[in-house]
Amino acid sequence: MKSMMRLFLVLAFNALMLLEAYGFTDESDRQALLEFKSQVSEGKRNALSSWNNSFPLCSWKGVRCGRKHKRVTLLDLNGLQLGGLISPSIGNLSFLISLNLSDNSFGGTIPREVGNLFRLHYLDMSLNYLGGGIPASLSNCSRLLYLDLDSNHLGESIPSELVSLTKLINLYLGHNNLKGKLPVSLGNLTSLKNLDLANNNIEGGLPDSVARLTHMVYLELSTNNFSGVFPPAIYNVSSLEFLNVFMSGFSGTLRPDFGNLLPRLQMLYMGNNYFTGAIPTTLPNISSLQELGMEFNSLTGSIPPSFGKVQNLQMLTLNDNFFGSQSFGDLDFLDALTNCTQLHNLDVNKNRLRGDLPASIVNLSTTLTSLSLDTNIISGSIPHEIGNLKNLQELWLERNLLTGPLPSSLGKLLELKKLSLYSNRLSGEIPSSIGNITLLETLYLFNNSLEGIVPPSLGNCSYLLQLRIERNKLSGTIPREIMQIKTLVTLGLEHNSFTATLPNEVGGLEFLVTLSVANNKLSGKLPETLGSCLSMEILYLHNNSFVGVIPDIRRLVSVREISLEENSLSGSIPGYLANFSKLQRLNLSDNNFEGRVPREGIFQNATIVSVFGNRNLCGGIKELKLKPCFAQAPAMETRHSSHLKKVVIGVSVGIALLLFLVIASVSLWLRKRKKNHHINNLTSSTLGAFHEKISYGDLRNATDGFSSSNLIGSGSFGTVFKALLPTENKIVAVKVLNLQRHGAMKSFMAECESLKDIRHRNLVKLLTACSSVDFQGNEFRALIYEFMPNGSLDMWLHPEEIEEIRRPSRTLTLLERLNIAVDVASVLDYLHVHCHEPIAHCDLKPSNVLLDDDLTAHVSDFGLARLLLKFDQESFFNQLSSAGVRGTIGYAAPEYGMGGQPSIHGDVYSFGVLVLEMFTGKRPTNELFEGSFTLHSYTKSALPERVLDIADKSILHSGLRIGFPVVECLKVIFDVGLRCCEESPMNRLATSEAAKELISIRERFFKTRRTTRR
Incomplete structure (x- = not known):
């Protein structure tokens, strides 16, 4: 009887299990996914359109079910451009083994209910916008093997509970602004092979327990705020193949037995830290080593010649240290490196290496593309067979003690771009064979003792941007062939012995910025064509024997310095020079100029203008100390009737003009009164959208009387102050409108009207507004926004242009720039497509893109925004953007310049320019760009072969792992930018497409980065 009862219970239990697997719980998975979908924004792709009752659950896009039952075991929504929030219902998919939501735009937080997925092996939520920290509940997923949360905005510290995931093999938490210290028991993750913590703000050091991670292969710690000596625990992880502590904050000396303790290393990056002492002599014992970077430290001693034993070595960068004993054995390592047949990058510049340059460098690997030995104490001559290094693209030997001639074999370096x-x-002549290097872009030979003529063959270098051969002993004429290199930006020929005239062909150099x-x-005579060099900023012609008048250079409005002193120039000083607003120095001294010196414009400032040594000049301001000019009195009219006639006509005209002015003034007063009444009505209705307002007195107190110490920026229509609102204890940004500026009131209204009903995570939030009067009874308008602590994108892209105290502490990485571009594209898509009515921003540029704590981008300044619909109240916004208001020069679409109406296509053009600026580091108004040569054409001309030449160099020095496919990534990014700023709007x-492509780029290349490390 008991056995029958047992059999019955077993059968009943099995039946219940089958019912659970095939019956009710299938419906629970369906409901969980539908609830998940309800909080997702799908965009135009409608990627989840199959998620409905018309399709079987297991055939839904991205859904896979188990074979033995119909429960969902895999959910893969990677790269579907989904947004919104991740629903807690995801935790009800209790049979889930793999969950991939990467490369989307999910915001909010990671639901703690994910911790209910106890069967989960694989979890990837990378490349999203998730915040709120890493939920401790993930520790309940005890079977987890792979956890990737890379490239979000998680913040906070790593929860100590995660160390209970003892089966975890891959853990990627990079690019998240994580803070605090690492869990003490990190070493409990004994199965870990790959750990990525790059680009965070983790402090302290590595816990000693890391020594237990004996299976670790990949350890990425770059760009953090660690402190203390190089972590001793790492020495125990002998399985390491990849180690990156670039810019991590470590210090101290390295153990002498370093190379014996980590024998499997292939990639080792230790640059930009505070390491001291010598390179461990055992380091070259690592026979598997391929790339070694120890640049920007304080290392001393010699560079071990034993690196020559590392036959797989491809990159060795030891620049910006203190290597060298200043003896004549410092360069022995160069002889040894000839055994490294795969070497492609060798950089030891800015050290203290002394000795003769060994002839053996010509036997270095023929795969070598970059050789940097500059800024040392290297003597001797350049070997005659330097041309053996046939794949060399960059050769840097400047600031040494090299002597002798330039070898003619330099002309064999056909791939060379920078010399x-x-x-x-150096002495002797410039060999004509240099003209064979047709790809050359930079040629710096200045400050030597070169002599003879400049070879006309240099004209073959049709890509040359920088040619500087000043301060030598060169003679003869300036070759006309040089003046036919259309790409020239800098031409330095000063302090030589050139004779004859300045060739007329100089006028063809339309991109020339500096001519000396x-x-x-x-x-x-100076060539008349000089006035065609429209990009000119520096013009140094002094201390020659030029004669005649100054040619017509009135179109050189960008010029900053003109130096013509110590010549024999004559004639009068052109009056148009007074209007050169950018001119900082004009020296016309010691010539034969005559006549009156202007008193307007720049001629009012004696610190800018110098005219002494011209005996026939007169007038000007008193500081110039010139003799006065005596004008001849006008002849008197001899006929009284003619004089009387002129008086009568003059009086009549005067009365007519006075009458006209009275009528016009009354008309304008009536119109202004009506207009003000209309604007006040609009102001009242628009500001009603805000729940609270703030008084002038409150803002005055919050900004310490609008103190300059709280000033954080200024724009076309107002000034921005940092303010503390005591009622909420919140820091905000207050934009005070300058109502004396034409269009300021309309800008205020446009911003209020545009922002009152729209919400997006990448828009700067307008908190409230102030429409009041100040203490003198004048009208006062201000807008109060959330404060962005990391300032504008403009200050990150061009830190050299701002005050030292406000400069960012570092540069933006490639991924950070890509994230910002995605942020901006996403918000434009929202404004153009997903708002209640389409909105055109009309003034998109880096200064209007603000960055929060996590470097998330927020678009601001809607003072020129246009609602793209008929506006009821007398088309107020159609009146707003008058013919002259179309955004900012360089960023505004070309159709705006021809009177075109604002449109979403104009915003796309501005976005394309912004993308190109972000990744080239050049403004569209850079001195390079004039006429038909624009940022667009500059970028397009470099694709696809020369992409690294136009890329912002700070990207390549911002913690990016060597070996990452930078070129391929940048090619695709530049292509997106170019396609956005096409001439034709259509x-x-x-x-939406731009956002899609940028997100795809991020997935493709930064996913590659993670794939290659596994």
């Missing part, structure tokens, strides 16, 4: 030999003691032929023996990408 820098300045500030040595000073201190030569040039003569004749040919431009839609913002």
Whole structure:
């Protein structure tokens, strides 16, 4: 009987289990996914359109079910451009083994209910916008093997509970602004092979328990705020193949037995830290080593010649240290490196290496593309067979003590783009064979003792941007062939002995920014074509024997310095020079100029203008100390009737004009009164959208009387102050409108009207507004926004242009720039497509993109925004953007310049320019760009072969792992930017497509980064 009862219970239990698997719980999975979908924004792709009752659950897009039952075991929604929030219902998928939500735009937090997925092996939520920290409940997923939360905005510290995931093999938490210290028991993750914590703000050091991670292969710690000596625990992880502590904050000396303790290393990056002492002599014992970076430290001693035993070595960067004993054995390592047949990058510049340059460098690997030995104490001559290094693209030997001639074999370096030999003691002639290097872009030979003529063959270098051969002993004429290199930006020929005239062909150099032929023996008249060099900023022609008048250069409005002193120029000083607003220095001294010196514009400032040594000049301001000019009195009219006639006509005209002015004034007063009444009505209705307002007195107190110490920026229509609102204990940004500026009131209304009903995570939130009067009874308008602590994108892209105290502490990485571009594209897509009515921003540029704590981008300044619909109240916003208001020069779409109406296509153009600026580091108004040569054409001309030449160099020095496919990534990014700023509006990408492509780039290349490390 008991056995029958047992059998019955077993059968009943099995039946219940089957019912659970095939019956009710299938419905629970369906409901969980539908609840998940309800909080997701799908965009235009409608990627989850199959998620409905018309399709079987297990055929829904991204859904896979188990074979033995119909429960959901895999959910893969990678790269579907989904947004919104991740619903807690995800935790009800209790049979889930793999969950992939990466490369989307999910915001909010990671639901703690994910911790209910106790069967989960694989979890990937990377490349999203998740915040709120890492939930401790993930520790309940005890079977987890793979956890990737890379590239979000999680913040906070790593919860100590995660160390209970003892089966975890891959843990990727990079690019998250994580804070605090690492869990003490990190070493409990004994199965871990790959750990990525790059680009966070983790403090302290590595816990000693890391020594137990004996299976670790990949350890990425770059760009953090660690402190203390190089972590001793790492020495115990002998399985390491990849170790990156670039810019991590470590210090101290390295153990002498370093190489014996970590024998499997292939990639080792230790640059930008505070390491001291010598390179461990055992380091070259690591026979598997391929790339070694120890740049920007304080290392001393010699560079071990035993690196020559590391036959797989491809990159060795030891620059910006203190290597060298200043003896004649410092360069022995160069002989040894000839055994490294795969070497492609060798950089030991800015050290203290002394000795003759060994002839053996010509036997270095033929795969070598970059050789940097500059800024040392290297003597001797450049070996004659330097041309053996046939794949060399960059050769840097400047600021040494090199002597002798330039080898003619330099002409065999057909791949060379940058050749820098300045500030040595080189002599002899410039070999004509250099003209064979047709890809050359930079040629620096200045500050040597070169002599003879400049070879006309240099004209073959049609890509040359920088040619500086000043301060040598060169003679002869300036070759006309040089003046036919259309790409030239800098031409430095001063302090030589050139004769004859300045060639007329100089006028063809439309991109030339700096021209210096000073201190030569040039003569004749200045070429009339000089006025065609529209990009010119620096013009040095002094100390020659030029004669005649100054040619017409009125179109050189960007010029900053003109130096013509110590010549024999004559004629009068052109009056148009007074209007050169950018001019900081004009030296016309010691010539033969005559006539009156203007008193307007720049001529009002004696610190800018110098005219002494011209005996026939007169007038000008008193500080110039010139003699006065005596004007001849006008002849008197002899006929009284003629004089009387003129008086009568004059009086009549005067009365007519006075009458006209009275009528016009009354008309304008009536119109202004009506207009003000209309605007006041609109102001009242628009500001009603805000729940609270603030008084002038409150804002005055919050900004310490609008003190300059609280000033954080200014724009076309107002000034922005940082303020503390005591009622909420909140820091805000207050934009005070300058109502004296034409269009300021309309800008205020446009911003209020545009922002009152829209919400997006990448918009700067307008908190409230102030429409009041100040203590003198004047109208006062202000807008109060949430405060962005990391300032504008503009200050991150161009830190050299701002005050030292406000500069960012570092540069933006490639991924951070890509994230910002995605943020901006996402918000434009929202404004153009997903708002209640389409909105065109009309003034998108880096200064209007603000960055919060996590470097998330927020678009601001809607003072020129346009609602793209008929506006009831007398088309107020159609009146707002008058013909002159179309955004900012360089960023505004070309159709705006021809009177075109604002449109979403104009925003796309501005976004394309912004993308190109972000990744080239060049403003569209850079001195390079004039006429038909724009940022667009500059970028397009470099693709696809020369992408690294136009890329912002700070990207390549911001913690990016060597070996990452930078070139491929940048090619695709630049392509998106170019397609956005096409000339024709109809040919431009839609913002949704631009966002899609940028997200795809992020997935493709930064996913590659993670794939290659596993």
